[in-house]
Amino acid sequence: MFVLEWLLLLLTAITAVALVGLSIPLARVLGIVDKPGDIKIHSLPTPRFGGIGIVATVTIWGLYTGTLSGWALLGLLIIAATGALDDRYNLSPKMRLVAELIAGLALGLHFWSGLGWLGLVMGIVLVPVMANAVNLIDGMNGLASGNAMISAAGLALMLWTMQLEALLAIIVVGSLVGFLVWNYPKAKTFMGDSGSLSVGYMLAMLLMLAATHGWITFLAAGVMVGFPLYDMAAGIIRRWRRGKPIFDGDRDHTYDRLDQLYVRNPTKTVLVVWIITAVLVKVGLVISHAVLLVGASLVLLVLVFLFWSAYRLGAL
Numbered sequence: 001m002f003v004l005e006w007l008l009l010l011l012t013a014i015t016a017v018a019l020v021g022l023s024i025p026l027a028r029v030l031g032i033v034d035k036p037g038d039i040k041i042h043s044l045p046t047p048r049f050g051g052i053g054i055v056a057t058v059t060i061w062g063l064y065t066g067t068l069s070g071w072a073l074l075g076l077l078i079i080a081a082t083g084a085l086d087d088r089y090n091l092s093p094k095m096r097l098v099a100e101l102i103a104g105l106a107l108g109l110h111f112w113s114g115l116g117w118l119g120l121v122m123g124i125v126l127v128p129v130m131a132n133a134v135n136l137i138d139g140m141n142g143l144a145s146g147n148a149m150i151s152a153a154g155l156a157l158m159l160w161t162m163q164l165e166a167l168l169a170i171i172v173v174g175s176l177v178g179f180l181v182w183n184y185p186k187a188k189t190f191m192g193d194s195g196s197l198s199v200g201y202m203l204a205m206l207l208m209l210a211a212t213h214g215w216i217t218f219l220a221a222g223v224m225v226g227f228p229l230y231d232m233a234a235g236i237i238r239r240w241r242r243g244k245p246i247f248d249g250d251r252d253h254t255y256d257r258l259d260q261l262y263v264r265n266p267t268k269t270v271l272v273v274w275i276i277t278a279v280l281v282k283v284g285l286v287i288s289h290a291v292l293l294v295g296a297s298l299v300l301l302v303l304v305f306l307f308w309s310a311y312r313l314g315a316l
Contacts, residue, residue: 008174016178079103080198137231140269143270146176155169158288220284220287234307
């Protein structure tokens with residue numbers, strides 16, 4: 001990266017450290033605190049409003065660089081507000097889904113000039129899918145945020161090497177680095193739904209940005225953000241096979257089983273997942289320089305390996 005891009009990354013991270021830090025006393029005042037429970041791994045009540053700091057950082061630097069505006073900004077604010085209200089008042093799943101679809105529509109309108117009607121469909125599909133996928137893997141300190149940070153870094157690198165606009169991806173990376181200061185390895189705050197839903201929206205936005213440069217670029221980006229999608233799909237299959245509601249929470253996610261059977265240390269388990277995501281980023285970078293048939297074949301091989309691993313772990 002050039003000096004200005006590294007400087008933007010540093011300034012974004014510093015801003016996020018400050019704003020996420022400010023969200024901690026705010027969460028306590030508002031009563032947005034996550035209490036220990038049967039399927040939770042923390043033992044003390046912990047603020048869960050750090051996502052507001054992430055969103056505020058992305059908004060500030062997105063506006064400053066001109067990479068976030070209009071419909072895309074509106075969609076981000078809608079989904080962040082929805083997550084914040086859910087953190088405080090526990091919205092119904094239907095209300096959340098409606099808000100996610102509206103945010104997806106806004107994102108599709110943002111990409112209308114580049115993708116047209118396809119962009120509307122992609123926005124309406126990708127935003128709820130990515131938002132809920134990130135939300136579902138937010139089960140260990142640093143897991144969802146670190147995974148998204150590595151994916152966004154891979155997307156930034158791919159776009160930069162293709163001489164395309166990478167500033168928005170860099171801003172997302174910096175905001176998540178700043179959040180991780182407060183969340184990993186020991187959590188002083190969680191991102192909450194205001195963060196997980198918004199981070200999913202940001203990844204969907206980067207996916208659609210990649211799609212404007214061709215299907216192979218979109219395919220490569222999809223692999224880079226693939227871990228939460230894979231874990232969500234494995235969870236749906238697992239609960240369906242066991243006759244349980246597909247969106248019920250449990251401790252049989254792939255990362256949970258990895259921790260229970262092999263690592264037995266959540267902090268180290270998160271590092272293993274980060275490494276897996278880094279490998280997916282590497283595969284995505286290879287795909288970005290391949291022809292479509294080769295890229296599709298690599299994606300198929302990755303899917304076979306991941307779901308075979310989920311089966312072996314007992315997460316499928």
